[in-house]
Amino acid sequence: MDRIASPRQRPHRLARWPWFALLGALAGCATLGGAQGGKPLVPTAFQVRTGPYVVCTNDKLDADAPVVRQLQSLEVQVRETLGLRVDPGASPVEVYILDDRRSFEHFLTFYYPDLPHRRAFFLANGNQRVIYTFFSDRLEEDIRHEATHALLHVAVGDIPLWLDEGLAEYFEGPAEAKGLNPEHAGRLPGDLAGGWKPDLARLESLRTVRQMTPRDYRESWAWVHYLLNDGRPQKAALLGYLSDLRASAQARPISGRLEGPTCEPMLAHLGKLRETPIALDAPRDPTVRLQSAPAEPPSSPKRRGFLTRLRDFFGS
Ligand SMILES: [Zn+2]
Known part of the structure; x- marks a missing residue:
């Protein structure tokens, strides 16, 4: 489903975006030239498997990296709040974290030239589900938003737009x-x-x-x-x-x-x-x-x- 027109420039689900683009990306057939040193356009060098996700990066990502812990925390919170469990036999959700904004914009230009540039998006086709984003000081929020879409897609299937986005907005914070x-x-x-x-x-x-x-x-x-x-x-x-x-x-x-x-x-x-009780004094x-503002x-x-x-x- 096209989520590309939000003025907030939120990360978005693109469940019905042309699939050929994803296949091309996964084939790693494009590389960043020049200053990017010929790195694959889509990172595949390092992978961390956690729960239903496999997180792919160009540089090594620790198994307890903040973004990995956010994915784990989100899965627990969604299970405890909504009672949704992901079938352990389901195909893993592929999460590609590009190096930086420039790499991500290059990627979008190559594969999604018609899209306004976004910080992240979720794409699904049948049992294959992919999240694309990049390292930024808003990564954890973006990942939690997109991963909520992914968990819902795995555990429930297609759900109405308002509910999909409402739940993603609900779970995107820590x-x-x-x-x-x-x-x-x-x-x-x-x-x-x-x-x-x-x-x-x-x-x-x-x-x-x-x-x-x-x-x-x-x-x-x-x-x-x-x-x-x-x-x-x-x-x-x-x-x-x-x-x-x-x-x-x-x-x-x-x-x-x-x-x-x-x-x-x-x-x-x-x-x-x-008046909602929230442990604001919890260790930070x-x-x-x-962060949740439009891209700066x-x-x-x-x-x-x-x-x-x-x-x-x-x-x-
Ligand atoms: Zn969304």
Whole structure:
């Protein structure tokens, strides 16, 4: 599914992108010339296998590297939150981490010349699933976002756009954030002041990323946070929906599964977010430098880490 038009320039799932490009990439038939020293365009020199992933890089990646630990943490969090387990016999998700932004842009130009340049994307065709991204100070966040798409694709299959992105936004922060996305939570009050009203049925009608605005991403995240954290009936409805989607992509939409009004309870949930217990005093991993703004030029100052943004959200 094309996710290339988001103004936020989020990493995106490209589940139905032409497959020939991926095959060419995996064949390693292209190389970076000149200053890149003829390295393969797609890194294959080193591989780390962890859970359902095989992570490929040009330089050696330690088995306990931060990005590997984030993949492991994500798998546990998705299992504990959604009850989704990946079949150990499933084909591994291939994760290619290119050296840097320049290499990644070169790669995109070679294989996806029609795409706006992105920080990362997920591509799936049948049982083959691939994530492409590059080393940056936003790698862990990007990996968690794309790996969520991959886990959902392996464990459930195709799921509706709003839910796929809402869950990816929910899980992209470190586990200690417990699904709270401080940027989304911080902007929704302004959306409300501007006249926005949540409308789950409208979100469910969206079919392509070109229809999704940044606010739709925020709303998708908000619905997922509400459904998973406000009460047992809501969470049961979401888990039941995911279970039914595994059997059929035409499963009854979740808006038809929730009893009573949903808009007001969801807004009330958003209003309580600042009271959500989160271990903000947890030891901060200095290697986790998670960021979520649009891509900046390399010379841009570094953004605050995810946990710093969380602390700012709670005013602590
Ligand atoms: Zn996405």
